[in-house]
Amino acid sequence: MRTIVITGGTDGIGRALALRRLRGGDRVVALGSGPVKGERFLEEARRLGAGDRAVFRRADLASAAVSRAVAAELAQAYPVVDALVLGAYRHHPDRVETAEGFERTFALYVLSRHLLAEGLRGSLERADSPVVLSLCGVGTRAGRIDWDDLQQARGSYRSLRATMQGARANDLLGVSFAERHAGGRTRYVLYNPGFVATGMAEPLRQPARGLVRAMARLFARSADETARQVAEVLDHPPAAPLSGFFRGGPVDLGRPGFDREAAARLHGALQDMLGETVRSDRPGGGGAGRREDRTD
Template sequence: MRTVVITGGTSGIGAGLARQLLASGHRVVAIGSSAANGAALQAEAVRQGSADRLAFRQVDLGSIARTTELAAEIRARYDTVDALVLCAGRYHPSRGETGEGLERTFALYVLNRFLLPELLHEPLSRADRPVVLNLCGTGGIRAGKIHWDDLQLRRRYGGLRATMQGARANDLLGVAFAARHRGSGIRYVLYNPLFVDTGLAEPFRQPTRSLVKLLARLFAARVEQITPPLLGLLADPPAAPLSAFRRGVPVDLGRPEFDRETALRLHRVLAGLVPERAG
């Protein structure tokens, strides 16, 4: 039985993975912000007979303090973590800040995904085939750009601009983690499932919301179509310290989006924003 920690684990792709992993006999720590979604997943686990293998944690992952507390709890409870799946994300049409003064998309999509793999490095390194699976951009996103002089987009915010910066940043997070922890045995997998119907229309205003719903209905993949290859990567991660896929197709890591020096630069900047333990 493997222990898998999933952020965004109570909705969308994260919840789909949690259900399948529980059905396969594994232990799941599902982390989400919605008590209702967490209760629904727990109720499913009861019906499935796997409630003893599901731990739900309601945590605001946009908070550095709450994320640090969560990681400490996981380290104390689980000697080994076999896989960390990073799914949590939220589209914000307008700019807002967390209680710690961080732009919300940057806090959840970038800082959290930087922080958790670092804080859970020890229990991950004890596993036989540890893997970090990050659902993100994996190259080729022309709109994605790191705004080094304004990472939190105080001067020119846009929901798409913030999300695309996060996608580019997450590719770099994988590069930096693999470079810094090359001898740890932890595989880092970047994966872009492309257009998936996960309720992503809800944050938009009308009429955009209706248009996005229609496009999702016509063109988006269903969650149950996306989870099988992800489950395969969790069960048998690639041998390389870093790999990237776009809907199952390998991505060339020689692309400029995966530049090692840029990745390490981002690591240094992010490390300066969080407690020393994660640097």
């Protein structure tokens, strides 16, 4: 029986993948911030006769401390992890700071993925065919990384800009992981599923919410179909240390979006962020924005 850890595992693609893996006989640890969705996931697992193989761990992964703690907890509970699927993401129309002083989109979309992949690497390395699969940008040409203001602390906040920067940063996380752990056994897969019908429109303001809903009805693929394709990659991960896919098709990793120097630069920036005491004048952090006090 394999052990699969899925962030964002109680909604959208993550939930569809979690239920598919349970039907296939795997143990699934689903991480999510909502207890209601978590209980629904467990109820569905019980209906499938897989209640003993389904675990829900409530965690707000926008907190770096929580991400670290969850990684350490799972590493101890599961000495062998066969796959880590990084799918947690939430749209924020306004700039929100976590209690630790990080911009919330960057914290959830980038920092948590870095911390979980590094924290669970020991358990992954003990598996027969370990893989980290990150649902991300895979070389998107849209957006850019603002090296001088990674958390949009200066000027006006743009949610789309934050999202697209996160997508590009996640591509670089894969490059960095493969470079720094070149002697390891864990493969890192970057996967962009394209336009998928999930609940991503709900946090949007009108009229954008209605427009996205209408486009989803016309053009989006289902979460179940996407989960089927992702499951195939988990079952048969590529042999290369790093690979990329867009809607199931391979992506050329020789493109500029996968630059090794940029990946090393991002890794250094994350280390600086995560090692600093929270200060309002921290480069790339603090600044104008609504402060969030909870870290559950």
